[in-house]
Amino acid sequence: MEIKLVPIYRIKTYVPPEYLQKVMEGILQVDSLRYGNYQQVMWHSNGGAEQFAPSEDAIPTQGDIGATTKLTSIRLEFSIPREQPLLVSIIEEGIYPNHPWDEPVIQVAEELETRKWE
Numbered sequence: 001m002e003i004k005l006v007p008i009y010r011i012k013t014y015v016p017p018e019y020l021q022k023v024m025e026g027i028l029q030v031d032s033l034r035y036g037n038y039q040q041v042m043w044h045s046n047g048g049a050e051q052f053a054p055s056e057d058a059i060p061t062q063g064d065i066g067a068t069t070k071l072t073s074i075r076l077e078f079s080i081p082r083e084q085p086l087l088v089s090i091i092e093e094g095i096y097p098n099h100p101w102d103e104p105v106i107q108v109a110e111e112l113e114t115r116k117w118e
Helices: 017-030 084-098
Strands: 002-015 043-052 069-081 106-117
Touching: 002 017, 002 084, 017 043, 017 069, 017 084, 069 084, 084 106
Parallel strands: none
Antiparallel strands: 002 069, 002 106, 043 069
């Protein structure tokens, strides 16, 4: 068996618990999130929190303009091949339409992942 490093985008977003399934399903409609011989590979960490204070131009789903709001949040993380058109599709078609926030936090990092080759 040989181990190979492949270039990927690691994508993280933060989701209210009641929207986790909807966001995950939206992402999977764009891509199967294949990792080697597995599909639908995602990680989510419960028990987090987020805070924000909407500015005057915001259209908040929760909270009030100028007031700090703190809510329970889940970090959702997954990886895709380092292909920019796929990245844009996942963000525009998978995350944004299914996430409740006016402007969800989405973090993208260029990384390497291992794959086994036989």
